[in-house]
Amino acid sequence: MAGKVKRKxxxxxxxxxxAREVEAATCALCxxxxxxxxxxxxxxxxxxxxxxxxxxxxxxxxTIHALVPNADLARTFSTIDSLRAREDVARFLRWIxxxxxxxxxxxxxxx
Numbered sequence: 001m002a003g004k005v006k007r008k009x010x011x012x013x014x015x016x017x018x019a020r021e022v023e024a025a026t027c028a029l030c031x032x033x034x035x036x037x038x039x040x041x042x043x044x045x046x047x048x049x050x051x052x053x054x055x056x057x058x059x060x061x062x063t064i065h066a067l068v069p070n071a072d073l074a075r076t077f078s079t080i081d082s083l084r085a086r087e088d089v090a091r092f093l094r095w096i097x098x099x100x101x102x103x104x105x106x107x108x109x110x111x
Contacts, residue, residue, distance in 0.1 A: 028054035035101030
């Protein structure tokens with residue numbers, strides 16, 4: 001029962017956000033304005049005990065998880081600045097910089 005109450009409270013809080021507040025927010029990784037879809041990235045994965053989240057674009061979120069294993073996210077890359085410093089993430093950030101907020105493209109895992 002508590003799960004339903006939390007879920008309803010979360011939906012009510014999300015509905016209370018106006019479009020202006022959503023537009024004013026920026027992605028924690030790429031610093032572009034957030035679009036309609038927003039995902040929350042756990043800086044330290046939940047499986048490793050993380051609780052702190054940051055708003056990111058879906059493409060940014062998928063890129064983080066495609067390039068960095070959860071074990072490395074927990075140990076080495078637990079801050080946004082450390083993620084940005086990775087060469088492969090920095091290359092992605094240079095590429096995505098001029099794309100619109102709701103831009104979508106397939107994301108593949110690094111080999």
